[in-house]
Amino acid sequence: MSTEIHIIRCLKDNYAFLIADQQTRRATLIDAPEAAPVLAKLAREKLDLGAVLLTHHHWDHVDGLAAILQAHPAPVYGNSKDAARLPALDHAFDPGDTLLDGTCHVLDAPGHTIGHVAFHFPALKALFTADSLMTHGCGRLFEGTAADMFTAIAQFDTLPGDTRIFAGHDYAKANLDFAARFAPDPEALSARQKELPRLAEQGLPTTGTTLASERLVNPYLRTHLPQVAEAAGRAGASPLDVFAEIRSQKDNA
Numbered sequence: 001m002s003t004e005i006h007i008i009r010c011l012k013d014n015y016a017f018l019i020a021d022q023q024t025r026r027a028t029l030i031d032a033p034e035a036a037p038v039l040a041k042l043a044r045e046k047l048d049l050g051a052v053l054l055t056h057h058h059w060d061h062v063d064g065l066a067a068i069l070q071a072h073p074a075p076v077y078g079n080s081k082d083a084a085r086l087p088a089l090d091h092a093f094d095p096g097d098t099l100l101d102g103t104c105h106v107l108d109a110p111g112h113t114i115g116h117v118a119f120h121f122p123a124l125k126a127l128f129t130a131d132s133l134m135t136h137g138c139g140r141l142f143e144g145t146a147a148d149m150f151t152a153i154a155q156f157d158t159l160p161g162d163t164r165i166f167a168g169h170d171y172a173k174a175n176l177d178f179a180a181r182f183a184p185d186p187e188a189l190s191a192r193q194k195e196l197p198r199l200a201e202q203g204l205p206t207t208g209t210t211l212a213s214e215r216l217v218n219p220y221l222r223t224h225l226p227q228v229a230e231a232a233g234r235a236g237a238s239p240l241d242v243f244a245e246i247r248s249q250k251d252n253a
C-alpha cells in the first residue's frame with residue numbers, strides 16, 4: 001500500500017488528517033481546524049493537496065481552510081445538507097455517495113450536528129469519524145438526538161474489526177476515565193490506562209484505535225450488553241435507552 005495517513009495535531013485538542021499517496025505526493029485533507037500545522041506537514045512531507053473533505057461545519061473543523069487553500073488550492077467537499085453553513089463547496093455530496101474515484105464512502109453520522117458525516121476508506125481500513133464515534137467515547141449531541149448518534153455508531157459497528165477509527169479530538173483520557181464506569185473489558189481497560197500516559201509523554205496521537213479495540217472499552221459500542229445496561233442503572237432497557245442514558249450521564253459528569 002503506497003498510502004500513508006498523517007495525523008496532525010491542531011489547536012488545543014483537535015486532529016486533522018492527511019491521506020497521502022506516496023507516489024504522486026498528492027494528499028486528501030480531512031478537516032481544517034488550523035492552517036499552520038497542516039501547511040507545515042504538507043511542506044515537510046513534500047505533499048500537494050488534491051482534495052479537502054469536511055466532516056461538519058463547526059469552526060474548529062473548518063477555520064484553517066481559507067489559509068490552507070491560499071497556499072494549496074484544492075476542491076472542497078462537504079455535505080449538501082450543510083452547504084449553507086459550511087465554507088464554499090466545490091463538491092456538495094450526500095451521505096451514501098462515493099468520492100475520490102470510489103475510494104471514499106460518505107456515511108451519514110448525525111447527532112453532534114445534523115449534517116455531520118464520516119468518511120470510510122475501505123481499502124485503507126480507515127474511518128474518519130470526527131465528532132461522532134470518538135476514541136473511547138462519542139461526541140456531544142448538539143443538534144441531533146441520541147437515536148441519531150446510536151444509528152450512526154451502529155452503522156460503523158458493521159465494519160470489520162481492523163478498521164481504524166480516526167476521531168476529531170483527543171479526548172481519549174477523559175473518555176476512558178468515564179468508560180471505566182460501564183463494565184469495560186478489564187484487560188483492555190487496564191492496557192489502555194497504561195498506554196495513554198505513555199502516548200502523552202511522547203506527544204503521540206491517541207486516535208487511530210481499531211474498531212475491535214473500541215468494542216472492548218467504548219460504552220457506546222456496548223449498549224447491548226447486560227452488564228453495561230446495569231452499570232448505567234438501566235438493567236433490561238433497550239440498547240438505545242442505555243445509549244441515551246450513558247450520553248446524558250457524560251453531559252453531567
Ligand SMILES: [Zn+2]
Pocket residue numbers: 056058061112131
Ligand atoms: Zn464539532
